[in-house]
Amino acid sequence: MAAVILEARGLTKTFGGLRAVDGVDFDLRRGEIHALIGPNGAGKTTFVSLLCGRIAPSSGTIRFEGRDITRLPAHARVRLGIAYTFQITSIFPRLTAFENVAIAAQRLGSRGCEARARAVLERVGIAAEAGARAGDLSYGHQRLVEIAMGLALEPRLLILDEPTQGLANAEVDRFAALIEGLAGGATILLIEHNMDLVMRLAERITVLDGGTKLAEGAPEAIRADPAVRAAYLGG
Numbered sequence: 001m002a003a004v005i006l007e008a009r010g011l012t013k014t015f016g017g018l019r020a021v022d023g024v025d026f027d028l029r030r031g032e033i034h035a036l037i038g039p040n041g042a043g044k045t046t047f048v049s050l051l052c053g054r055i056a057p058s059s060g061t062i063r064f065e066g067r068d069i070t071r072l073p074a075h076a077r078v079r080l081g082i083a084y085t086f087q088i089t090s091i092f093p094r095l096t097a098f099e100n101v102a103i104a105a106q107r108l109g110s111r112g113c114e115a116r117a118r119a120v121l122e123r124v125g126i127a128a129e130a131g132a133r134a135g136d137l138s139y140g141h142q143r144l145v146e147i148a149m150g151l152a153l154e155p156r157l158l159i160l161d162e163p164t165q166g167l168a169n170a171e172v173d174r175f176a177a178l179i180e181g182l183a184g185g186a187t188i189l190l191i192e193h194n195m196d197l198v199m200r201l202a203e204r205i206t207v208l209d210g211g212t213k214l215a216e217g218a219p220e221a222i223r224a225d226p227a228v229r230a231a232y233l234g235g
């Protein structure tokens, strides 16, 4: 199996005159936990939206498992094993937490989907709230429902956009343990502002700034990089 699971080349997205993502070359290694960081407006959400097919690139290519997926719609990418959760919650508030996750699990086929839904709710730590209406859960627990929905797809690549936003400290710890438990199986691409968490979880980090790649490397190298410190880590 190839070491690289996803490869972007010259990936660009313009909004009018703004180059939100500007000619980015990017490789994800199979099984790694990779963090994407950068200041607000750096292009992180736009970049992962291009990878999962929520928006189409202005130019550039994306390959997944060696296959060109640049023009593939989002649902077809989900079928190939790319799952994602975004900052804006996508749960159905009137359905229970369990129903939300079961709907996601069903995309892999209806056989066993209820058992799979229960298992992932257990895994993210909210099994006790399976029967609660999702809209009544705390914001943090709604995020965990979303992560459960992503995991229910048994993805090969899981993209998480600020998954710990709104989580309490104990929930952040549980989330970190969950991601560590997935390591080696699924490949994980994580947009995260909590630098302690990034340094704990990520094997490699890519720093975006102004739509371009400012730096990429292991956490220690990124922490020490003068350009990164100037642009992002506050000198």
Ligand SMILES: Nc1ncnc2c1ncn2[C@@H]1O[C@H](COP(=O)(O)OP(=O)(O)OP(=O)(O)O)[C@@H](O)[C@H]1O
Pocket (backbone or CB within 6 Å): 015, 018, 020, 038, 039, 040, 041, 042, 043, 044, 045, 046, 047
């Ligand atoms: N649909 C859109 N139309 C116009 N401009 C957009 C659109 N989406 C994003 N942008 C702009 O593209 C730039 C990159 O935005 P993006 O949300 O990708 O950054 P980000 O790094 O994810 O920021 P944050 O950390 O604040 O979430 C910003 O200047 C933003 O205003």
